[in-house]
Amino acid sequence: MAKSGEGTLGWLRHRNRERVVEVMRERGRISQAEIARVTGLSRTTVHTLVSGLKDSGLVHEVEARVPDVRGGRPPVLLALRDSSLAVVGIDFGLSQVQVAVADLVHNLLAERRCDLDVDHHAKEALEAATRMVAEVLTEAGLERKSVIGAGIGIPAPVDSTRNTTGSSTILPGWTGLRIASDMRDRLGMPVEIENDANLGALAEMTWGAARECSNFAYIKAATGIGAGLVIDGRLLRGASGTAGEIGHTTLDESGALCYCGNRGCLETVASGPAIIQLVGLVDGEVPSLARIVELAIAGDLRCHRAISDAGREIGVAVAGLCNLMNPERVIVGGLLSRAGEVLLQPMRESIRRHTVQAAAEMLDVRPAMFVERAELLGAVALALHGSSERMTRAAGG
Ligand SMILES: [Zn+2]
Helix, strand or coil, X not given: CCCCCCCCHHHHHHHHHHHHHHHHHHHCCECHHHHHHHHCCCHHHHHHHHHHHHHCCCEEEEECCCCCCCCCCCCEEEEECCCCCEEEEEEECCCEEXXXXXXXXXXXXXXXXXXXXXXXXXXXXXXXHHHHHHHHHHHHCCCHXXXXXXXXXXXXXXXXXXXXXXXXXXXXXXXXXXXXXXXXXXXXXXXXXXXXXXXHHHHHHHHCCCCCCCCEEEEEECCCXXXXXXXXXXXXXXXXXXXXXXXXXXXXXXXXXXXXXXXXEHHHHHCHHHHHHHHCCECCECCCHHHHXXXXXXXXXXXXHHHHHHXXXXXXXHHHHHHHHCCCEEEEECHHHHHCHHHHHHHHHHHHHHCCHHHHHCCEEEECCCCCCHHHHHHHHHHHHHHHHHHHHHCCC
């Protein structure tokens, strides 16, 4: 929709200024050079805009946390000055609820977690999250009105049009629950909701292994297998929010029946439960996935083989993904990624074998920086990114 003044120099300067503020909110502490790279604006334009923002007191210079290793002066970084504002991140895992509050300069101010069977106790989970948000705000000395938004993660696809879970088989206890609007009413603040793999991608993009990447795939390999796809710096959500459901890629049409109703999905051979079943008893007991990962690293032949075979199978599905989206990096997270090269090496081989050469040549497959806290940090990042989008919209962008 055309607005008055659209396309004029003044309008353009306003748009660029909003874009610079948005990037600073997303990145926390950032140099002018990095702002230029992320926004695509020239260094001169960025310099002019930043000078204006400094003069108006919105932006100030901060010290880099890591000093220059060559012993030189640490680079000058910029941050938004208004640290009285904050965002909240909430992660509903399968067996726990986690909550964190962070300021707009990306300092985590307080965190809480509680163990809970989230699927079977959906209402209790929402109540626990609401209570913990109040607790972290008190601990951080913040009032509710200082919070500009909350990001929420759930371990299932999100149907953004109905703001509920988009699958009745992955988190059955939550079917029909209008999570976003329910939490918005409980918390009294804007909320955004996203699935766990997309949150992992957001956390890696904001603070982790994808910080300087615009096109990458984040693979969460744990109890389930999912992907968060970032194209040109934006999460790909798809028409109904199921983009990245790589765990249900068919590998064998006559393979084992999957809980999704299809046969031979990747998850029937490489998910946490599939690996546990394959390994069988260890010392007379059914081992946890975490235990199998430990044993694989320690050189247990059966556990090592089970995880490396899973890596090979995941690689076949990821290869298909690479042929379609041609990412520069594949970042592997989730509990299975704790196995390191036991998982990654067969995965790389499999990707190389099944990907067109041009896509495989430049591809960098590496482990994620965050595993246990990926979703919680991603929920915080979602709130930071979401608030930027809302601010830009409100500013008439
Ligand atoms: Zn399936």
